[in-house]
Amino acid sequence: MTDLAITVFHALHIELGARMVPFAGYDMPVQYTRGVMQEHNWTREKAGLFDVSHMGQVIVRPKSGNLADAALALEALVPVDLLSLAEGRQRYALFTTPEGGISDDLMVTNRGDHLFVVVNAACKDADIAHMQAHLGATCDVIPVTDRALLALQGPGAEAAFDAIAPGAAAMRFMDVATFTVGGVDLWVSRSGYSGEDGYEISVPNAGAVALARQLIASPEVEFIGLGARDSLRLEAGLCLYGNDIDTTTSPVEANLLWAMQKARRAGGARAGGFPGAARILHEIAHGAARLRVGLLPEGRAPMRAGTALYAAETGGEAVGSVTSGAFGPTIGAPMSMGYVETDFSAIGTRLWGDVRGKRMPVSVAAMPFHPARYKR
Amino acid sequence: MKYTEEHEWLRVEGDLVVVGITEHAAEQLGDIVFVELPEEGTTVSKDDEVVVIESVKAASDILAPLDGEIVEVNSVLADNPALVNEDAIGDGWFFKMKIEDMSALDDMMDEAAYKAFIG
Incomplete structure (x- = not known):
């Protein structure tokens, strides 16, 4: 077995008493000291902070400089309308297989001069190769390896994050924006995978732990493990790639x-x-x-x-x-x-x-x- | 109190043995959301699967620690399985069994041995 990868928050998880498990090749926190049930309830009532840095972040930049070229190129891999995706907006998408199955689900963001794509950890190497193979002629497909990803979810997320990134409260569901906090650029979307309001925050590795510590300094915010992430997304009716959708399920069968x-x-x-x-x-x-x-x-x-x-x-x-x-x-x-x-x-x-x-x-x-x- | 390598505890109560799981086991399992208990009056053999515990993580089987008869089950757990997490060695007991040979308990671990066993 190969060594597990770690995220930039690994030492912080250990410090906070997390129980670590292998997940998609990473050593990840399945729960902290409260346990799965209380972490789930905490997220529904206050705000949960999730380390989702194991997921793949990818920039798709059109060589022409015209974003429509990137949108049309990526449309050849997904059954989704990306040409109409406005700047500053995010949309859910699916990579489909030639047999009509699903090889991953992903989020696509229009960030003006490029598309920003977030894919599942277990699929990211294959997804990046897939995009490089099919989009390489028209786009630069650039894995983002110097950034971590946090999700802040729950009714307390807006107040906690707006205190750090003023203006974040004005975002609507699936809006994206950049905030400069503590000298680093945060790429923020108002989205998540818990069924709650909240944000996903892409942060440079160099500033990631400081941001996480700043967030959990709020009495409303606690780190939440993968165990509660799973029960939260299931209550919200959201698919887990590899369980509920895979290469054998079509988007129509999957009710997507x-x-x-x-x-x-x-x-x-x-x-x-x-x-x-x-x-x-x-x-x-x-x-x-x-x-x-x-x-x-x-x-x-x-x-x-x-x-x-x-x-x-x-x-x-x-x-x-x-x-x-x-x-x-x-x-x-x-x-x-x-x-x-x-x-x-x-x-x-x-x-x-x-x-x-x-x-x-x-x-x-x-x-x-x-x-x-x-x-x- | 006696202990098994399956992380059960056994406490003699008159001519019966009360059986549950240890705090260590309950903590490892995580929040328990469902307990399926045997029928009262069931005759069991050592290592029969007698109880199923579902935690937030997975299902686990609890094995009969000895040969005997299940004479009483803790039916409160049907509606309040979290009792196992809250009071594993008290109110979170699973069943009481009548065993033929009480001396079988002598070979089991005592508290010091169990603590050494779980490290």
Whole structure:
């Protein structure tokens, strides 16, 4: 096994009593001294600070100097309208495969003279190679290796961050802006992955620990580990790449149609033209054989990833399976998401999940399980 | 109090043995969100899976520490599994069992040995 990489906050995590685990090749904090449940609740009630520096930050700069060239080049890899992405705005996107699966999900920001892309840690090497191979003729694809990434999430995030970066409170959901704090430039988006309002902050490594210490000096802000990050995103109905979406799931199956704007669909100005377009556009028109759904078990036992789902209490073939499952501290109940055959995907459909050899009732449910509180 | 290498504690209470998990185990498991207990009256053999604990991280099996019969379970845990975190060696007990040979406890670790075992 190769040595784990560390982020610039590693020593600070240890100092704060974090329990460290290997995650996507990095030694990362799964929890601090409060524990996962209290960290989850802290984020919903106050403000949680997450080290997400393991994620990949990439600049895509058009050689022509014309940003539309970069937007159009990247559109060849994603089923997303990037040409209409205004300066100072961010949008969710998906890299699709020639078979119509998903090879990663990402955030794309228009920063004026370049696009700024944030990708998942486990996929970043492949994503960078993918972009360099396909965009290299028109764009410089530059991995950003001298910056850390923090997410500040929760109802207390706005006040805590605006005190450090005056003006941040005026940003709306998915706005991006640059703030100079303590002599360093922070690339900030009003976004996150917890279902709460908040910010993602790209900070130069040299100033990163000082910024984190400044944030946690607020009595409202505490570092939160990957354990609570997972239960927060699941309550918010958000996909975890590698669990809920992967190269075998199409964007239509994954119920991510909202991420595919009209311009890229049949009849749109730039319809198709992304990997897997034939399958994906066909599924938009005719439906997919299975769909990602929310699932609420009736008892208290969580139904975890891999749990087979059946249409009846006994007999029959599986009609789906769970891809993420955990206990939701805010909803006070277990929750899951997974894929089921489309005939069984209507909200309220009662299914049975095989938990340790016993079939337990579970209902298809609307997501998010806990309503999002973005500042739109 | 006696201890097993599976991080269970056993306390003799009259002719019964009360079984739970240690504070060390509860801390390692993290916040416990679900406990599945056996039926009262079940006859078990040593190392049978008798309890399932779900924490925020994963599911874990608790094994029967000895041969015997489960005579009482802590049904409060069904609605309040967090008791295991709050009071692992007290109110967070799992079950009481009747065992045939009390002397089997003699071979188990005492507190000093368990502390050495977990380092």
